[in-house]
Amino acid sequence: MLYVAVAAGAFRRYATYRAATAAGLATNTVFGFLLAYAYLALWQQRPHLGGYGPAQALTFVWTGQALLAVALIAVGGVDELQERIRSGDIAVDLHRPADLQLWWLAADLGRAALQLIGRGIVPLAVGALAFPLALPADPATWGWFLLSALLGVVVSFALRYLVALSGFWLLDSSGLALISALAGMFFSGMVLPLRVFPGGLADLAQLLPWAALLQVPADVLTGARTGTGLLRGLLFQAAWAAALLALGRLVQAAATRKVVVHGG
Amino acid sequence: MSAGSAGPLIELDGVEKVFTVRRRAGRLRRTRHEVRAVDGLTFQVPRGEMVGYLGPNGAGKSTTLKMLTGILVPSGGRLRVAGLDPARDRLRLARRIGVVLGQRTTLWWDLPLADSYDLVRRMYRIPPAVFRANLARCTELLGLGPLLDVPVRQLSLGQRMRGDLTAALLHDPEVLYLDEPTIGLDVVSKATVRTFLRELNTERGTTVVLTTHDLTDIEQLCRRVMVIDHGRLVFDGDLAGLRAAADGERTLVVDLARQLPPIDGVPGARTVRVEGPRQWLAFPAGHSAAPLVAAIAARYPLVDLSVREPDIEALVADLYARGGAARPQPGDEAPASP
Numbered sequence A: 001m002l003y004v005a006v007a008a009g010a011f012r013r014y015a016t017y018r019a020a021t022a023a024g025l026a027t028n029t030v031f032g033f034l035l036a037y038a039y040l041a042l043w044q045q046r047p048h049l050g051g052y053g054p055a056q057a058l059t060f061v062w063t064g065q066a067l068l069a070v071a072l073i074a075v076g077g078v079d080e081l082q083e084r085i086r087s088g089d090i091a092v093d094l095h096r097p098a099d100l101q102l103w104w105l106a107a108d109l110g111r112a113a114l115q116l117i118g119r120g121i122v123p124l125a126v127g128a129l130a131f132p133l134a135l136p137a138d139p140a141t142w143g144w145f146l147l148s149a150l151l152g153v154v155v156s157f158a159l160r161y162l163v164a165l166s167g168f169w170l171l172d173s174s175g176l177a178l179i180s181a182l183a184g185m186f187f188s189g190m191v192l193p194l195r196v197f198p199g200g201l202a203d204l205a206q207l208l209p210w211a212a213l214l215q216v217p218a219d220v221l222t223g224a225r226t227g228t229g230l231l232r233g234l235l236f237q238a239a240w241a242a243a244l245l246a247l248g249r250l251v252q253a254a255a256t257r258k259v260v261v262h263g264g
Numbered sequence B: 001m002s003a004g005s006a007g008p009l010i011e012l013d014g015v016e017k018v019f020t021v022r023r024r025a026g027r028l029r030r031t032r033h034e035v036r037a038v039d040g041l042t043f044q045v046p047r048g049e050m051v052g053y054l055g056p057n058g059a060g061k062s063t064t065l066k067m068l069t070g071i072l073v074p075s076g077g078r079l080r081v082a083g084l085d086p087a088r089d090r091l092r093l094a095r096r097i098g099v100v101l102g103q104r105t106t107l108w109w110d111l112p113l114a115d116s117y118d119l120v121r122r123m124y125r126i127p128p129a130v131f132r133a134n135l136a137r138c139t140e141l142l143g144l145g146p147l148l149d150v151p152v153r154q155l156s157l158g159q160r161m162r163g164d165l166t167a168a169l170l171h172d173p174e175v176l177y178l179d180e181p182t183i184g185l186d187v188v189s190k191a192t193v194r195t196f197l198r199e200l201n202t203e204r205g206t207t208v209v210l211t212t213h214d215l216t217d218i219e220q221l222c223r224r225v226m227v228i229d230h231g232r233l234v235f236d237g238d239l240a241g242l243r244a245a246a247d248g249e250r251t252l253v254v255d256l257a258r259q260l261p262p263i264d265g266v267p268g269a270r271t272v273r274v275e276g277p278r279q280w281l282a283f284p285a286g287h288s289a290a291p292l293v294a295a296i297a298a299r300y301p302l303v304d305l306s307v308r309e310p311d312i313e314a315l316v317a318d319l320y321a322r323g324g325a326a327r328p329q330p331g332d333e334a335p336a337s338p
């Protein structure tokens, strides 16, 4: 299948960026330690903050670091699409007998898979060695976590795809991309778990699509979501994924109908 | 066969493209401007032709190609390629055309060339036998064999260009669009690409539309030239016709037996230079040299002669400079020089 080959190609391509992966890995690990000590201090003051015990809070931190490159910042991925739209290289993509959104989704999944292996596993392992984490013993829970992380990547992609497509109308979509990335950091739970947010904000944040990027997968891994809670979490992610992908298709249709390919 | 296979492969009828651009006018105010990039183009390209598309920077060449491939929607007029409306049937048409943009690449930057071709095979669902045969042919003619395992980012511009040409042809497109395919290539690479394109057109019958600023491309490849300026067709015909249309002058160089005063009294020609026994006479490109030669031979001791065609660069520069003032009507065939 074409799109499987696209994903595999993206995987191989990101595998060639060894130095970047190593540097990112180091960053994730260092950040993990900083955040873990901050969380430890916080949870010593306020045990059971947001309903998490200290071990769960630490697990949340290291899951966040594991998914940072995969779904949050998504280094590479759709940034490149944004740049292609800006420079007009998108013309090449549009000449292909392939669906633009599926193509880039496939490429982003390939990238995410490489970054999960290259930049996800090690921080989580380091975290587990250095701190008492609440990691599941049950392989099924790991399976649900992977599924949830996959859905998170799809939601993340769909959001970034929309931002990138705005480049067809805006001369420069990098401002929007920055705002979107910051919103993503805050509302995904990367800074603090969403359940720790004050009252109304916590409820609101858990309805926004960014919650699908980290909050839900981390809750699945820490065991904060089981049974129907787990199911509801996955449905929440799938619903946002479907809605945002559909919106992306609408915008894509509008873009290719009315819009302009930059450059000669 | 597909619809429209009987008629011309490419048909444009009054095609327009108007861009709306916003410009700053004062601190906050912005004014909207209309740029007529393509302004009422009408032409047809039959199957199997190789057409050169010329024009100064900003004339609307790339914009025309983008409409032909369906990635830009025309603002007006009618456009058909292989019976399809490109903008509406972009994905369907994409299977039947090949596109090479000189300044951009379709190849996977960080992966070996062969990986890109494998992707092309899947994308166009090329049967394995066809794929193997086409790849073998292109790699041989373009000398890509040793490069298939090399990551694209390590290729030189000329190598990458040949790689892109191959990628555009593996699925046997009916028409190949090339936007400045020889830009930045050295003489050897240019020659390789030209030979390849000629073979493609004559042996395989692929229709080729190419834009270029290199007039040698046109001279060596295209029987038909279209010149566009400010989005309008200012010339459509063969090279000889272009020479005539541009009011170019041919030059008759005569060697006389001895040094003489400038040749005089030959109707339709004027002497532009004298150097010892050799004299240069200019005459209109549309005219034959024979009567001139006869008239000179009758009155002067003629030893030798040669005719020089006008320099095509100068002709085209002249056409551009006039900005299409002398716009031929569609179908207005310029007389070919004898």
Ligand SMILES: Nc1ncnc2c1ncn2[C@@H]1O[C@H](COP(=O)(O)OP(=O)(O)OP(=O)(O)O)[C@@H](O)[C@H]1O
Residues within 6 Å of the ligand: A260, A261, A262, A263, A264, B019, B020, B021, B035, B036, B037, B055, B056, B057, B058, B059, B060, B061, B062, B063, B064
């Ligand atoms: N995306 C765009 N937005 C606004 N104007 C555009 C756009 N693309 C092209 N134009 C304008 O349309 C005109 C034609 O541009 P086009 O790229 O077709 O020229 P060209 O003939 O390919 O020139 P060159 O030889 O420099 O490549 C130019 O005046 C250009 O400024």
Ligand SMILES: [Mg+2]
Residues within 6 Å of the ligand: A264, B061, B062, B063, B179
């Ligand atoms: Mg151009």
